[in-house]
Amino acid sequence: MKIGVIADDFTGASDIANTLAKGVEPEGGLRTAQFPGIPMTPANEEIEAGVISLKSRTAPVKEAVADSLSALRWLVDQGCQQFIFKYCSTFDSTMEGNIGPVAEALANELGAQKVTFCPAFPTTGRTVYHGHLFVFGKLLNESGVENHPLTPMTDANIRRWLQHQTQEAVGSVSIDAVKQGPEAISDALRNADGRFVIGDAISDEDLLAWGEALKDAKLITGGSGIALGLPRNFLREASSKSVGIAFTGIAGPAAILAGSCSGATRGQIDVHAESNPTFAIDVPGVMSGDVTTQTLLDFFETHPGQAPLAYSSGSPDDVRAIQSQFGQEAVAEKLDNLFAETARELVQTGYKRLVVAGGETSGAVAKVVSEALGSPAMSIGPEIDPGVPVLSVGKTEPIALALKSGNFGAPDFFAKALRMMEVGK
Structure with missing residues (x-):
């Protein structure tokens, strides 16, 4: 290297x-x-x-x-x-x-x-x-x-x-x-x-x-x-040679998980909701055990081929109120586990494209996906929006990931990401 x-x-x-x-x-x-x-x-x-x-x-x-x-x-x-x-x-x-x-x-x-x-x-x-x-x-x-x-x-x-x-x-x-x-x-x-x-x-x-x-x-x-x-x-050294980004696209079932509370992500959720099914995760329900991985899986399975999106994003006031009630670390841990286990189940049941918003959420998802596919390295594909590439994970049956920082991406980022994952450009 x-x-x-x-x-x-x-x-x-x-x-x-x-x-x-x-x-x-x-x-x-x-x-x-x-x-x-x-x-x-x-x-x-x-x-x-x-x-x-x-x-x-x-x-x-x-x-x-x-x-x-x-x-x-x-x-x-x-x-x-x-x-x-x-x-x-x-x-x-x-x-x-x-x-x-x-x-x-x-x-x-x-x-x-x-x-x-x-x-x-x-x-x-x-x-x-x-x-x-x-x-x-x-x-x-x-x-x-x-x-x-x-x-x-x-x-x-x-x-x-x-x-x-x-x-x-x-x-x-x-x-x-x-x-x-x-x-x-x-x-x-x-x-x-x-x-x-x-x-x-x-x-x-x-x-x-x-x-x-x-x-x-x-x-x-x-x-x-x-x-x-x-x-x-x-x-400029003879030992290195530029290579193009090789990614031809991955088709198949798709899902979107959003855990970011940034203004940009909340706006992207609003845009996506205009023409696609969305599910607002009840965070107190997560903390009490009423909202589980199966809750999210049921939502995704009900909307095949419709670019379904599940999100825990909320306004700064909403986030502060929930953290005050349950504790910041406890809320973060519960949501990370929820998104991670949902992603694991989605991959194991044949989902091929996952878009994830939020740094903490992305970290939780990427780790379990990599473990599920037995692949420690992720290949870098084309850029969706500045700072956000398509990632390819796995060799024999790869899946496509897009891990978006909360503040990144255009208003139509979610639809754009899923399209680029499928067509490869």
Whole structure:
């Protein structure tokens, strides 16, 4: 392998795997695979970029650090030359972590002296300007993520936010240096205060400049955008050769599971409900045991071929009320188990296409699907919407997955995903 990625959730892993596989013209991307958890065996020798999907974004800090270090050591054993710690492009974390503590542990393990932090992803509206993170021109803490049920982001100054999480000094490289190109970025990075450095970027051109400037960096952290220019550093070597994304489509029964409470996902559910059957999961019913896996299976079986969607998404006020009644961790665990067991049963009964919304939900589903099919590696297919590719799991009888971060995707994402899974483009 050339590049090894440690992602703190499953949708984020798909996002950066898509970026590495696609690359930029004319060079293209790397042969990329996504792994649901830390593999127990070596990777195929043809894989040039390996992305390990962890569920560490909201895990206890010690657990997140331990899992990330285990993933790093496996990637080191695969021969990776460069490593990326991938987190959400909205820097999802709390004042206690987990971004800072995990980055510290990885940097210490690798002996990295300067570590860039750049969550920018301009294609999806995420930009960093003078250390402040914006979402479609709105300050992060005014964009809706301040209402996130697990990691409410209440400060757009990510340099200040990261400083809460780490003992390392946090510096910055401003947009003024970035606009001058890779050499200026390298100089600014070298002279920046602190071991950790927030990197500005407001366009794809800025990310490409960062990619060239970071060609020799041992450890990089950020959203998927920071990987945009990295494949071509390796493709210029004779040992790497760009390959196209091979996916011809998978037909068969389909289902949609949505556990995200983001405004984007709720809007996508509303659009889908205009012409397709939907089922609103009663979360108190889940907590009491009245709503079970069989409840969801009965709904899906009643609507074959109609793109049925089951969702637990609710407004921020609804989510807070339910968490207050039952407890945040208890609700999350119950819903994760519900979605995971439903997905397992769907796959075992012949479903071939699953679309999943929400990072926690996607993590739960991807793990059980991979286990059910006995396939540790997921192949990266075509991009549905920016940051969301089709994934193919299994060799003899593969199924198609789409794991969507809550805020990603166009209003008609669900229908578009199912169509692309079937036709392959």
